Amino acid sequence: MDKIELKNLLFLARIGAKEEDYPKIIEKLKTTFTMVDQMNELDLDHFEPLNNPLELTNVSRSDSEDDRNSKKEFLAESPKSDDNFFVVPKIVE
Amino acid sequence: MNFKDIRESFRNKEISAKELTQDSLNKAKKYGNLNAFISTFDEDALKKAEHIDNNFNDYKDLALGGVPIAHKDIFCTKGKRTTCASKMLENFAPPYESTVTSNCHQAGSIMIGKTNMDEFAMGSSNETSFFGPVINPWGESLVPGGSSGGSAVCVAANITSLATGTDTGGSIRQPAALCGITGLKPTYGLVSRWGMIAFCSSMDQAGPFARDAFGCAALLDAMASYDAKDSTCAQRDKVKYEDTLRNDFGKLKIGVLKGIDQLGISEEVLKAYDNSKTVLEKLGHTFVELDFSELSSGICSYYVIAPAECSSNLSRFDGVKFGHRSDSSNISDLYLQTRCEGFGEEVRKRILIGTYVLSAGFYDAYYRKAQKVRRMMKSKFDEFFKAVDLVFLPTTLDQAFEMNRTSSDPNRMYKEDLLTIPANLAGLPAISFPNGLANELPIGAQFVGNYFSEDLLLNITHKIQGVTDWHKITP
Numbered sequence: 001m002d003k004i005e006l007k008n009l010l011f012l013a014r015i016g017a018k019e020e021d022y023p024k025i026i027e028k029l030k031t032t033f034t035m036v037d038q039m040n041e042l043d044l045d046h047f048e049p050l051n052n053p054l055e056l057t058n059v060s061r062s063d064s065e066d067d068r069n070s071k072k073e074f075l076a077e078s079p080k081s082d083d084n085f086f087v088v089p090k091i092v093e
Numbered sequence: 094m095n096f097k098d099i100r101e102s103f104r105n106k107e108i109s110a111k112e113l114t115q116d117s118l119n120k121a122k123k124y125g126n127l128n129a130f131i132s133t134f135d136e137d138a139l140k141k142a143e144h145i146d147n148n149f150n151d152y153k154d155l156a157l158g159g160v161p162i163a164h165k166d167i168f169c170t171k172g173k174r175t176t177c178a179s180k181m182l183e184n185f186a187p188p189y190e191s192t193v194t195s196n197c198h199q200a201g202s203i204m205i206g207k208t209n210m211d212e213f214a215m216g217s218s219n220e221t222s223f224f225g226p227v228i229n230p231w232g233e234s235l236v237p238g239g240s241s242g243g244s245a246v247c248v249a250a251n252i253t254s255l256a257t258g259t260d261t262g263g264s265i266r267q268p269a270a271l272c273g274i275t276g277l278k279p280t281y282g283l284v285s286r287w288g289m290i291a292f293c294s295s296m297d298q299a300g301p302f303a304r305d306a307f308g309c310a311a312l313l314d315a316m317a318s319y320d321a322k323d324s325t326c327a328q329r330d331k332v333k334y335e336d337t338l339r340n341d342f343g344k345l346k347i348g349v350l351k352g353i354d355q356l357g358i359s360e361e362v363l364k365a366y367d368n369s370k371t372v373l374e375k376l377g378h379t380f381v382e383l384d385f386s387e388l389s390s391g392i393c394s395y396y397v398i399a400p401a402e403c404s405s406n407l408s409r410f411d412g413v414k415f416g417h418r419s420d421s422s423n424i425s426d427l428y429l430q431t432r433c434e435g436f437g438e439e440v441r442k443r444i445l446i447g448t449y450v451l452s453a454g455f456y457d458a459y460y461r462k463a464q465k466v467r468r469m470m471k472s473k474f475d476e477f478f479k480a481v482d483l484v485f486l487p488t489t490l491d492q493a494f495e496m497n498r499t500s501s502d503p504n505r506m507y508k509e510d511l512l513t514i515p516a517n518l519a520g521l522p523a524i525s526f527p528n529g530l531a532n533e534l535p536i537g538a539q540f541v542g543n544y545f546s547e548d549l550l551l552n553i554t555h556k557i558q559g560v561t562d563w564h565k566i567t568p
Binding site: 033 | 327417468472
């Protein structure tokens, strides 16, 4: 991984970082991938991918109204909101 | 006092819920240097204790009636700060209650506080918390394990007799082993994940900590319930685990691993493991050797799948809807700076790994391959459980280690989970219990059982604790 790849990855993950820290971050990621790459030594052709250990079937709830999502309560958690909306910096110039 | 004695004293009116609660709150302050708590709720706890004392008959027969408890700060508690040990949620007070804490509340327990942990449950030493590391009561320079380190310390230091934790790759069993207590990771789906802040949704599972299997059984009785709000929650008949401790499961066939001395496990841990095998033999059980040469590939799979799911789960922390927000004049910088400031180094690293393995061109090489390893692990256990009733192995490679070890070898910390991760990948239940002491530090061993065999896991641990004293030794 080089600095350009890391810059793209940081943006994709929406994580800010100073350019002077890039070498340190790249080194740490490389260390982890060196460990993870040991998977390449395994013969996995006859195994299907497993998403969930119990392979449960999905559950649906009845289409009924409840009062779980209180707009007022949820907006109160926001760092910045008005009566009806989350407030963010201007998006469209 | 352990949980059983505390509950009996309350039921016999030898001690009031208020006295028990005040005692736990006093100890939480006395052992403040251990940094086991992120928040304590003195006033609310004493108020609930008073209510319980005033309505004694309504509470005396409940599973946790009158008993103080601590919850890992990963469970949302309505109107009470829930941080996940992150700056991102430093001042977050959820508008709803998790099913686990709600169930414990209804079972008559009294929450005295929320315990410290690795940030967003990412760590094996409790050093990644925004609120500082937790100290192991067995040695002031030693880690308690993680990520549920605060809960394990809380029970080990006798602040409360019960605490809740979560186990994604070993986060209940490893700290239980390093702190000399008992901890159970239930089958994936037995305990609701509603209101439990998500790290790796396909592996996260909440479970109990106590000094012994009896306490774990009682707490699991309270925690486990079918919950329609968690679509991965298993719909099953309710088992009363405390009652099943009296069952006789007969003579068991116990699987032990061939070549276990080749895995890098310390001499002390291997010696304790061998001693426990002698105890099991005396109880009439027999051993079957199992070939599990694929065991170490579990770590590789885990450190792809868990970061992948974490990168997705933690995308909700964007500075807009709740949690920390950076001052920025445009939306792009707001996201970047909020997440840079709000997350610690380990969490940022795992989000980057997860984003990388899920990105175009790398999905097959990493994520899909890791899922195949996961299938291989599950198939291996399916095969084992045709031949044996349980698998027995040490919980950790070594005993509690010194703080700051990560700096010299980052992958050494990940290898800490070598023996615990396979159960998480397969979604199986496992229990860790104290099985020895060396260099004045505790050692743990674990049983892994087949799906929904928590009754058997608790039962055999209870039987072992009936003839040994390792679980009674305190720091």
